[in-house]
Amino acid sequence: MKKILVTGASGFVGSALCQTLISRGWPVTGSVRVKSAPFHYASGALNASTDWSAALDDCTCVIHLAARVHVMKEAAADALAAYRAVNVDATMQLARQAAAAGVRRFIFVSSIKVNGEASGKHPFRASDAPAPCDPYGQSKMEAEQQLQAFAATSGMELVIVRPPLVYGPGVRANFQRLMELIKSGWPLPFGAVGNQRSMVALDNLIDLLLVCCTHPKAPGAVLLVSDDHDVSTAELVRMLAAPMGRRARLLAVPTSLMRVAAAAIGKSAQADRVLGSLQIDVAPTKRLLDWHPPVAMQAALNQTVTDFLNHIKS
Template sequence: MKNRHILITGGTGFIGRELLTKFNDENITLLSRTTPFKNQIQASLEDFLDKELIIDNFDIVIHLAGLAHNNYDLDEFRKVNVKSTVALAKQVAAKGLKRFVFISSIGVNGNNTVNEPFNELSLANPHADYALSKYEAETELIQLSKSLGFELVIIRPPLVYGENAPGNFKSLYNLISKGVPLPFGLVNNSRSFISVSNLCDFIALTTTHPSAAGELFLIADDERVSTKSLIKTIWKAKNISSFLIPVPTFIFKILFKVLGRSSIYLQLFDNLEVDNSKAKKLLAWYPKQAMIDVFKKS
C-alpha cells in the first residue's frame, strides 16, 4: 500500500532513524522539536497537552516518542508517556486516523521471567515507573480506540540493540569491544533481545497487516542469549581474542545491591525471555537478522 500519510513520533531517535529506512513510497511526517525534515510538526510531545497541532489527516501514527531514562519521577513519566500520548491520539483521531501503532516495553510484564517466557497472555507486572507509565498509556489507548474508532496495535519489545544503540547497552558494548578479560564466565542466564532492524521490520508490517488491528504483540529475536554468550558473540563478530573470568554471581549480587544498582544486576544476571510465536502465527513475521551479523556491521 502506497501513498499513505504516516506520522512518526520519535523519528529522529535510535529506533526512528532505522524505521524511516523501511518506508520508501510513503508520505512521512515527523514530530520533532529540532531536527529538520521535509514534512515536520515542530513540537514536543508535551505540546499536545495545550496546543492543537494536528491540521492534516494521518492514516497511520507510529508512536515512538517518550521519556525512557530512569532519572525522572512517576509524575514526569505520566505527563509525557501517558497524558501527552492520550492528547496526541485524540487529536489525530479527530482528523480521521485509521491505525495507531504504540511502541510500549516488555517492562510492562516485569523485569525478569521465572520458569516460562513472557507472552501476550502474561499478566502485567511493571516494576519501574517508566514501565508503569507505558502500561497506563496502553490502557488509556485501548479505551480511546474503542470510543473514537481507530485501530490500535501495541508492541512490547525487550532491549533493542544495533549500531549506535544508546543507554546501558552502549556502555556494555563499548566495554566488551575493548577485548579486556571480563568476570562473567559463570553467567548462564537467558535473555531476549531484538535488533533495531528486526523491530522496525515488524513495526512496518503492523501498519499494513489487517490481522494486526486491535492486537498486542510481544516481539523479540529468535535467539535467547546469556550475558556470557552475548560477550562471546561480540568478540567473535569483531575477531577479538580474550577470555572470561569465572567469578561467582552472588558476589555481583552483593556488590550491585551495595551500590544501589540492583536493576543493572538483573539486566546482566537474571532471565528475561520473550515468546514471539504470536507474531509468527498471526502475521507470518520472522526476524531476518541474526545477532552476530548486527555486531559484524557495528
C-alpha cells in the same frame, strides 16, 4: 498510501524507521521537538496540550515512538508524574486528535517493562498480567490501558508493540559500554552467567512495525517482539567479540558474589539486567502476522559492531 506520522523521529528507532519508510517510497512525516529535516514536523514539548493537527493532516497511520524513556539517574521530584505527563497524557492527546483527523490505525510502541523486569521460569507473553516495576513501566502500562479503552469507543484501530532492549548501528547507553569493555580487552566476570535474555535488532523491530501498518490481523493485538534468539550475557559477549576479531575474556565469577557486590554499591537493578533472565515468547506474534525476524542476531550484531568501530576510527 497516505502519509504515516512517526513521532520521536530523531530518536534511535525513529530516525532509522523514517529513513526506511522514505527509501521504500512511503510518504512520512516525522514529529520532533525541533525541526531539522524537510519531512520533520516540530511538535515542541510533549504534554496534554500538544497540537498535532498539522502533522496529522492527510495521515492514515501513526507510529508513536516518542516517550520519556527510562532514566538511570532520575532527577524529577515526582518521577511517575513526569513519566505520565509524556507517556500517558501526551499519548492520549495524540490519539484523540488522530481519531478526529480520520487516522485509521494507531501503533503504540510500548515496552516489555509492562510485563516486568524478570521473566522467571516462563517467557513473557502478552496475555500475562502486567507487572511493571518502575515508573517508566507503570506509565507505559497506563498508556496502553487508556488507549485500549479509547480505541473501543472511537473505532480507531490500535496496535500495541512491546519491545525489549533494541540494539543496532548507533546504539548507545549500556550496550555501547559493553562493546567498549570488550574492545578494551579487559576480562569480564560473566563466564558463569547462565541467564537467558531476549533482545531485538533495530532492523527486525522496524520490519515488524511496517507489517503492523497494513496487516489486517494487527488491530487489537498486543505484540511482543524479539530476534527469536535468546542469549546469555556470556554468549552475547562472545558474539560481540567475534566481529571485533577478539577472543572473549570471561572470568567465571559466581553470580551470587556479583549480586552481593552490586547491592553493596547500590547497583542491584543494573546487576539484574546483566545477570537475570528476561525471555519473550515471540511465537504468538509470528503466528498472527505470519512474521519472522528477517535479520539473524549474529548478522545484526556484526552490523552493530562495524558501526561502533567505524565511529571510533572517525
